[in-house]
Amino acid sequence: SFELTQxxxxxxxxxxxxxxxxxxxxxxxxxxxxxxxxxxxxPVVVIYKDTERPSGIPERFSGSSSGTTVTLTISGxxxxxxxxxxxxxxxxxxxxxxxxxxxxxxx
Amino acid sequence: QVQLVQSGAEVKKPGASVKVSCKTSxxxxxxxxxxWVRQATGQGLEWMGWMNPNSGNTGxxxxxxxxxxxxxxxxxxxxxxxxxxxSSEDTAVYYCARSGNSGxxxxxxxxxxxxxx
Numbered sequence: 090s091f092e093l094t095q096x097x098x099x100x101x102x103x104x105x106x107x108x109x110x111x112x113x114x115x116x117x118x119x120x121x122x123x124x125x126x127x128x129x130x131x132p133v134v135v136i137y138k139d140t141e142r143p144s145g146i147p148e149r150f151s152g153s154s155s156g157t158t159v160t161l162t163i164s165g166x167x168x169x170x171x172x173x174x175x176x177x178x179x180x181x182x183x184x185x186x187x188x189x190x191x192x193x194x195x196x
Numbered sequence: 197q198v199q200l201v202q203s204g205a206e207v208k209k210p211g212a213s214v215k216v217s218c219k220t221s222x223x224x225x226x227x228x229x230x231x232w233v234r235q236a237t238g239q240g241l242e243w244m245g246w247m248n249p250n251s252g253n254t255g256x257x258x259x260x261x262x263x264x265x266x267x268x269x270x271x272x273x274x275x276x277x278x279x280x281x282x283s284s285e286d287t288a289v290y291y292c293a294r295s296g297n298s299g300x301x302x303x304x305x306x307x308x309x310x311x312x313x
Contacts (some may be wrong), residue, residue: 131303
């Protein structure tokens with residue numbers, strides 16, 4: 090099995106940029122998806138296939154990839170962006186894994 | 197937009213089984229895989245497995261193999277996840293999620309399963 094590693098927490102002031110990394114050996118060959126989860130709610134996909142943004146997701150959310158590390162960037166962070174963020178990917182056998190999650194705190 | 201509606205909360209004793217349902221709206225039930233994800237209180241998301249509603253094919257995370265069964269009833273556009281030999285460590289919110297081109301694009305509201313003697 091493979092693992093995805095995320096920092097447990099990221100703190101950012103309103104209007105600044107938050108960057109959340111996700112690392113894993115399989116990421117050089119597999120797409121990554123990013124989910125936002127607010128307390129008491131189901132997750133919502135904010136980035137898919139490394140860099141694509143679903144309709145309805147604000148443009149301040151973007152994704153990038155470099156080797157075995159992918160990054161979710163939130164530009165111009167707003168208070169409503171405070172949430173847990175999870176990366177997700179799969180291995181070649183079709184097994185999916187989530188990262189441990191990153192709590193984004195807006196100061 | 198498709199909606200996934202799950203069955204209500206369950207309380208089970210250790211050793212028992214639980215079966216959670218996930219009903220999808222619309223007429224696209226057989227076009228997208230259904231995945232199951234669980235989340236213990238204060239913990240992260242844990243992928244359990246997937247099911248193809250058209251063929252019935254499944255794939256389970258190694259951790260749950262032998263203990264989880266995912267099935268479906270196309271006639272009522274409902275997917276099911278049954279977990280057996282429950283222990284307190286299985287206490288969690290269980291989600292079904294539709295797997296589309298943009299990832300898990302629709303989620304159920306979650307079903308709390310509590311395992312307690």
